[in-house]
Amino acid sequence: MQHDISDATVDVCVIGAGFAGLSAARALVAAGRAVRVIEARDRVGGRTKPGMVAGHRVDLGGQWVGPDHRRLRALAARHGIATEPQFETGAKLIEFGGTVKRYEGLIPAIPLLALIETDRVMKRIERMAAALSASAPWAAAGAADLDRDTVDAWLARHVRTAGARALMAIAVRAVFSAEPAEISMLFFLAYIRASGGLEPLISVRGGAQQDRFRGGLHALSEALADEVGRERLRLGRPVAALEQDAAGVTVHGGGEAPLRCRRAIVTVPLALLPRLQVSPPWPSLRQGLAQRSPMGSVIKCHVAYRTPFWRARGLSGEAVSDRGPFSPIFDGTPEGAGEGILTGFLEGEATRRFTARTPEARRAAVIATLTRLFGPEAAHPIDYAENDWLAEDWSGGCYAGLMAPATLTGFGPVIREAAGRIHFAGTETAIEATGYVEGALESGERAAIEVLAALNQDALNTVS
Amino acid sequence: MQHDISDATVDVCVIGAGFAGLSAARALVAAGRAVRVIEARDRVGGRTKPGMVAGHRVDLGGQWVGPDHRRLRALAARHGIATEPQFETGAKLIEFGGTVKRYEGLIPAIPLLALIETDRVMKRIERMAAALSASAPWAAAGAADLDRDTVDAWLARHVRTAGARALMAIAVRAVFSAEPAEISMLFFLAYIRASGGLEPLISVRGGAQQDRFRGGLHALSEALADEVGRERLRLGRPVAALEQDAAGVTVHGGGEAPLRCRRAIVTVPLALLPRLQVSPPWPSLRQGLAQRSPMGSVIKCHVAYRTPFWRARGLSGEAVSDRGPFSPIFDGTPEGAGEGILTGFLEGEATRRFTARTPEARRAAVIATLTRLFGPEAAHPIDYAENDWLAEDWSGGCYAGLMAPATLTGFGPVIREAAGRIHFAGTETAIEATGYVEGALESGERAAIEVLAALNQDALNTVS
Numbered sequence: 001m002q003h004d005i006s007d008a009t010v011d012v013c014v015i016g017a018g019f020a021g022l023s024a025a026r027a028l029v030a031a032g033r034a035v036r037v038i039e040a041r042d043r044v045g046g047r048t049k050p051g052m053v054a055g056h057r058v059d060l061g062g063q064w065v066g067p068d069h070r071r072l073r074a075l076a077a078r079h080g081i082a083t084e085p086q087f088e089t090g091a092k093l094i095e096f097g098g099t100v101k102r103y104e105g106l107i108p109a110i111p112l113l114a115l116i117e118t119d120r121v122m123k124r125i126e127r128m129a130a131a132l133s134a135s136a137p138w139a140a141a142g143a144a145d146l147d148r149d150t151v152d153a154w155l156a157r158h159v160r161t162a163g164a165r166a167l168m169a170i171a172v173r174a175v176f177s178a179e180p181a182e183i184s185m186l187f188f189l190a191y192i193r194a195s196g197g198l199e200p201l202i203s204v205r206g207g208a209q210q211d212r213f214r215g216g217l218h219a220l221s222e223a224l225a226d227e228v229g230r231e232r233l234r235l236g237r238p239v240a241a242l243e244q245d246a247a248g249v250t251v252h253g254g255g256e257a258p259l260r261c262r263r264a265i266v267t268v269p270l271a272l273l274p275r276l277q278v279s280p281p282w283p284s285l286r287q288g289l290a291q292r293s294p295m296g297s298v299i300k301c302h303v304a305y306r307t308p309f310w311r312a313r314g315l316s317g318e319a320v321s322d323r324g325p326f327s328p329i330f331d332g333t334p335e336g337a338g339e340g341i342l343t344g345f346l347e348g349e350a351t352r353r354f355t356a357r358t359p360e361a362r363r364a365a366v367i368a369t370l371t372r373l374f375g376p377e378a379a380h381p382i383d384y385a386e387n388d389w390l391a392e393d394w395s396g397g398c399y400a401g402l403m404a405p406a407t408l409t410g411f412g413p414v415i416r417e418a419a420g421r422i423h424f425a426g427t428e429t430a431i432e433a434t435g436y437v438e439g440a441l442e443s444g445e446r447a448a449i450e451v452l453a454a455l456n457q458d459a460l461n462t463v464s
Numbered sequence: 465m466q467h468d469i470s471d472a473t474v475d476v477c478v479i480g481a482g483f484a485g486l487s488a489a490r491a492l493v494a495a496g497r498a499v500r501v502i503e504a505r506d507r508v509g510g511r512t513k514p515g516m517v518a519g520h521r522v523d524l525g526g527q528w529v530g531p532d533h534r535r536l537r538a539l540a541a542r543h544g545i546a547t548e549p550q551f552e553t554g555a556k557l558i559e560f561g562g563t564v565k566r567y568e569g570l571i572p573a574i575p576l577l578a579l580i581e582t583d584r585v586m587k588r589i590e591r592m593a594a595a596l597s598a599s600a601p602w603a604a605a606g607a608a609d610l611d612r613d614t615v616d617a618w619l620a621r622h623v624r625t626a627g628a629r630a631l632m633a634i635a636v637r638a639v640f641s642a643e644p645a646e647i648s649m650l651f652f653l654a655y656i657r658a659s660g661g662l663e664p665l666i667s668v669r670g671g672a673q674q675d676r677f678r679g680g681l682h683a684l685s686e687a688l689a690d691e692v693g694r695e696r697l698r699l700g701r702p703v704a705a706l707e708q709d710a711a712g713v714t715v716h717g718g719g720e721a722p723l724r725c726r727r728a729i730v731t732v733p734l735a736l737l738p739r740l741q742v743s744p745p746w747p748s749l750r751q752g753l754a755q756r757s758p759m760g761s762v763i764k765c766h767v768a769y770r771t772p773f774w775r776a777r778g779l780s781g782e783a784v785s786d787r788g789p790f791s792p793i794f795d796g797t798p799e800g801a802g803e804g805i806l807t808g809f810l811e812g813e814a815t816r817r818f819t820a821r822t823p824e825a826r827r828a829a830v831i832a833t834l835t836r837l838f839g840p841e842a843a844h845p846i847d848y849a850e851n852d853w854l855a856e857d858w859s860g861g862c863y864a865g866l867m868a869p870a871t872l873t874g875f876g877p878v879i880r881e882a883a884g885r886i887h888f889a890g891t892e893t894a895i896e897a898t899g900y901v902e903g904a905l906e907s908g909e910r911a912a913i914e915v916l917a918a919l920n921q922d923a924l925n926t927v928s
Contacts, residue, residue, distance in 0.1 A: 294755035404868035
């Protein structure tokens with residue numbers, strides 16, 4: 001079956017060794033295909049990244065796993081990598097309207113009317129999201145109208161209390177690393193739909209922040225790379241160009257001889273697609289989509305203290321602030337550590353304000369927020385680590401690609417559409433858990449299935 | 465002064481031979497600097513492009529010149545290229561709410577209340593735009609709030625009649641090739657501010673569509689290239705990478721030996737910036753801005769008839785439609801031609817619907833619109849020419865880069881900020897006439913002045 005394409009070096013070349021690319025490669029290798037994975041960075045794992053703070057391994061990128069993230073949990077199980085629950089014993093803090101309050105459970109200490117309205121709006125959003133098709137949100141009745149609104153505009157029309165609006169804005173920033181004015185209401189709902197609801201997205205217990213991995217999430221990308229086979233990986237090799245013809249794809253770049261394959265899978269975020277010179281050019285709607293899928297703006301920071309002093313005061317370490325710039329915050333202390341770690345984020349507008357400043361200025365602003373929330377003990381950390389994802393060359397932002405109004409309806413339908421022999425994966429293209437590592441894994445599996453079918457069809461076409 | 469940088473091949477390398485790049489190069493050459501202009505396409509002129517229909521030269525891209533476009537008019541004057549007024553004698557047509565009506569002058573035939581409100585809203589927008597600083601619209605009081613709204617959301621809140629909303633949407637599509645939901649209100653106002661008002665942008669007489677050039681606007685880019693000196697141009701050479709160090713910039717790509725320069729000027733649209741591999745990477749806010757400046761969506765079409773039959777019926781050829789997909793339309797007949805040409809656009813959502821369809825399907829839809837508007841005579845053209853700018857590899861859309869909410873305030877302040885030794889021009893970076901050829905010329909001059917100052921400073925630094 002394969003003798004007819006004599007110049008094919010491998011069946012499939014996968015661009016990108018994040019979870020999407022590795023997931024696709026694993027499935028293709030399992031199906032007996034010859035695969036090469038080419039990665040620009042000198043490491044695997046994409047938007048996960050290992051770091052150290054106070055002698056403990058921490059995740060500078062993706063970190064948590066939710067109960068429904070079955071592919072990621074299965075990967076961990078295969079390698080005996082244990083999870084530990086995100087610590088959440090004790091009271092939470094909320095800084096809101098100039099004062100810091102503590103509260104227990106799910107109900108923040110804000111005015112009752114705002115709470116009631118938040119609950120009502122959340123339920124309405126859940127219903128609207130549930131009504132969408134996960135695979136074709138643009139086809140829903142009313143999709144065009146929803147895609148004309150930003151989340152901000154929708155909230156402004158449908159939410160009356162300033163408190164509920166502020167809470168919703170905090171939720172949007174936490175999930176998207178973007179301001180509510182940056183994203184389309186339809187995109188927001190489709191993203192929620194892909195994870196089965198808004199509450200799972202913003203929750204710890206039962207939600208996307210439920211568990212962490214011992215030794216960090218990034219270690220799972222290494223485990224997945226082992227499954228693919230290290231001999232199939234080429235790290236530190238930015239692909240410069242992809243040339244298609246009737247029989248295959250030639251992959252240029254990375255200081256190696258051009259690699260020939262029958263099909264390629266591109267897993268880079270949409271916003272980075274223009275970095276690949278392609279011949280023929282991308283189809284026009286894909287080019288337009290790539291221009292309209294900016295990455296979220298986030299800087300992740302870990303602040304280490306001699307002890308988790310907040311726990312002794314009955315605090316869980318979880319905190320949000322409407323003033324910022326450092327919000328939300330979680331207890332990031334690894335189980336069994338003597339030191340305490342607070343882990344949190346500069347998101348959206350706060351990232352734009354701080355990305356061009358010095359690390360010292362960022363550190364000072366982060367500690368100032370922590371001190372307002374957790375008191376004077378927070379002013380004296382023993383260590384600090386951060387990662388500015390907006391400045392990360394091969395990501396261009398995190399957590400994921402975002403869409404402003406008129407993008408999902410106008411350009412979205414091509415998101416998983418192959419461009420000739422080039423197929424697409426990456427968490428942005430996921431139908432389940434879009435934007436999460438779980439989505440990346442799902443997208444890789446879907447692309448692999450797509451490519452296997454195409455390879456079979458190619459072979460039939462050649463025979464006939 | 466120049467002997468100290470021994471490995472510099474030229475003083476300045478300009479990436480892109482559109483009007484911005486040629487304008488910068490001309491100024492630098494005039495100042496005695498050694499310049500090289502490198503262009504990916506095999507022609508100069510960027511978003512202007514020559515075409516033929518029924519034996520007449522037409523513009524497939526930029527076409528018109530307004531009374532305030534002094535740089536463009538001066539260029540034409542230097543080369544003895546004459547303008548001719550855009551034909552507008554006779555009645556205009558408007559298809560609105562299912563019927564086609566004709567009207568004279570500026571007042572379309574729509575319900576009186578809608579007209580009164582349109583007038584009121586236009587005046588309000590003019591006042592809001594006039595209050596902005598052309599060079600720093602993000603610094604205005606209230607800028608953050610204006611940058612949270614899309615134009616659509618703002619119109620929905622401030623315009624009551626469906627008629628006024630529809631007219632405003634027609635105006636937005638005509639100016640931006642985008643839907644009102646795609647662009648931020650602050651961006652909209654800043655763009656208007658840069659051209660001295662909304663009415664000039666949408667008008668023929670006294671506005672940006674007042675005159676055309678005999679032989680087409682594209683010919684002026686050729687004239688400007690002659691002024692720069694053809695020996696300084698390299699066409700058909702896509703730049704792949706720019707490497708910066710303390711002394712200069714090395715330009716790679718285009719199948720030539722790397723070119724060394726002291727400073728570079730990049731003139732490509734922001735959306736295409738990621739196509740240049742740069743070392744060090746772009747500053748994070750510039751990378752974020754490039755991800756958030758999608759190009760407008762437009763397909764330009766010329767339809768030729770045996771005669772300009774509409775003129776005999778007292779029609780100017782000017783028409784708009786709220787149904788589309790072909791709107792707006794102008795008389796594109798060159799002076800002295802026997803044939804008649806109607807020139808118009810598929811814009812925004814209409815472009816997205818038609819870009820992936822066949823040229824025949826587009827032609828049929830264009831002629832169907834013309835037949836509804838101009839009657840059965842429009843059903844039988846003798847020639848047709850079109851250009852899908854969304855599919856144009858080295859533009860990625862037209863007329864210009866657009867910004868959704870939260871972009872101009874969050875990322876806009878870096879738009880003209882050099883990245884080390886790399887400076888920026890292009891109509892998106894213009895302070896005057898942003899989005900127009902005039903803006904491209906202005907941006908090139910501004911970048912040239914900036915680079916000349918930097919080169920002088922470099923020389924002083926080396927001496928001291």
